[in-house]
Amino acid sequence: MSLHHVILGGSGVVGRETAAALRAADQNVTVVRRSPDPESGPGAPVVSADLRDLDDAIRAVRGAEVVYLVLGLPYRLAVWRRDWPRVVENVIAAAKVEGAHLVYFDNVYAYGKVDGPMTEDSPIRPSSRKGEIRAALLQQLEVGHERGLELTVARSADFYGPGASTSAFNSMALDPVARGKEPTWLIDATLPHSMTYTPDIGAALAILGTDDRARGKVWHIPTAPALTGEEYLTLATGGGLRHRTISLGTMRLGAPFVAVAREALELSYQNSRPYVFDSSRFESTFSMAATPYEVGIVRALEESRRVASATG
CATH class of the missing domain: 3.40.50.720 (NAD(P)-binding Rossmann-like Domain)
Known part of the structure; x- marks a missing residue:
């Protein structure tokens, strides 16, 4: 109906x-x-x-x-x-x-x-x-x-995805990769992060x-099992580009001068401890599986590359 x-x-x-x-x-x-x-x-x-x-x-x-x-x-x-x-x-x-x-x-x-x-x-x-x-x-x-x-x-x-301009992963990882630049992760790339x-x-x-x-x-909402920041960046780069991590100290130093860093600083705990999101209740009730990162990152990166090509 x-x-x-x-x-x-x-x-x-x-x-x-x-x-x-x-x-x-x-x-x-x-x-x-x-x-x-x-x-x-x-x-x-x-x-x-x-x-x-x-x-x-x-x-x-x-x-x-x-x-x-x-x-x-x-x-x-x-x-x-x-x-x-x-x-x-x-x-x-x-x-x-x-x-x-x-x-x-x-x-x-x-x-x-x-x-x-x-x-x-x-x-x-x-x-x-x-x-x-x-x-x-x-x-x-x-x-x-x-x-x-x-x-x-x-x-x-x-969240992340095609055209997700407000996504931290899009703006810090996928968009730079689409322009041939190194991607970035916040604070600790060894921790799981959904x-x-x-x-x-x-x-x-x-x-x-x-x-x-x-x-x-x-x-x-259905969300694939968490990977680490390093694993996401490897998927985004195919292992062919170096990546870097912005430390908590660097964020604190930049906060007085960079509005985004200042606004994000109080939520830095999300990247300095495991951030694991369980969506099994939705998935079992409605029989919907989350898109694997191997698929979603490829599709999102394709869109970032299309935009980069169109904008020069």
């Missing part, structure tokens, strides 16, 4: 992959972006809306049966503190007006420092300021759920929005 799906944050890679998966399943899709850019890919109409405005949020989800909140905000603490609570409050209100099922795409920041694999049952114990914000958003959503919001939560590990492939995120979110077994629960 075809439903009306509205994707909030359709200009990002997760929004694009979700729209593609839903269209492939013959679902009715509307993409919502802040900018009026009409280029959303074939078959999906575009709505321009600022989700920080309640009226815009209500207008954006009008007629929706399933709403996906996959929005990405600028990676700055001040922006997150200011905008995320308002966006989530407005989306909750808009979804309730329509009686729509909200599928919320989350990261793992709210788990904080976890000993052992992260699972859907891992406690919410943030150990960073961004993690505290994500935990507070979960509380907002839970209150909305208690007041009648139909809610499903999906989480992924750090990564989720973005087409798998889109496929999984489409399942969560269309399969009644998913509703009202938390799910970890």
Whole structure:
């Protein structure tokens, strides 16, 4: 049965992959972006809306049966503190007006420092300021759920994939390799570190929005067994390029001068201890296997090379 799906944050890679998966399943899709850019890919109409405005949020989800909140905000603490609570409050209100099922795409920041694999049952114990914000958003959503919001939560590990411009692995490893430069890993390349492939995120979110077994629960999106940073970089380079590691000390030295390093520093624990993400519950329930890294990295690298060739 075809439903009306509205994707909030359709200009990002997760929004694009979700729209593609839903269209492939013959679902009715509307993409919502802040900018009026009409280029959303074939078959999906575009709505321009600022989700920080309640009226815009209500207008954006009008007629929706399933709403996906996959929005990405600028990676700055001040922006997150200011905008995320308002966006989530407005989306909750808009979804309730329509009686729509909200599928919320989350990261793992709210788990904080976890000993052992992260699972859907891992406690919410943030150990960073961004993690505290994500935990507070979960509380907002839970209150909305208690007041009648139909809610499903999906989480992924750090992601990578074709055109994933906000992915650390894409920007630090795949894009440099595509230009013949050495790739980089953060802090400790000998530790296991899970990564989720973005087409798998889109496929999984489409399942969560269309399969009644998913509703009202938390799910970890299918993610292949973790490799080490060295193993990822070997796959990316074919063993033919040297790679380097940026130490924690170097990050600390650069933080006062480099905004990205400053914003990422509080989450450095994710690269200085094992970061292992368990998605077995989703995989066994919905019979979906994660894309192997040997396949996903090749496809993502092909796209990075295409972009590098096109841009000179």
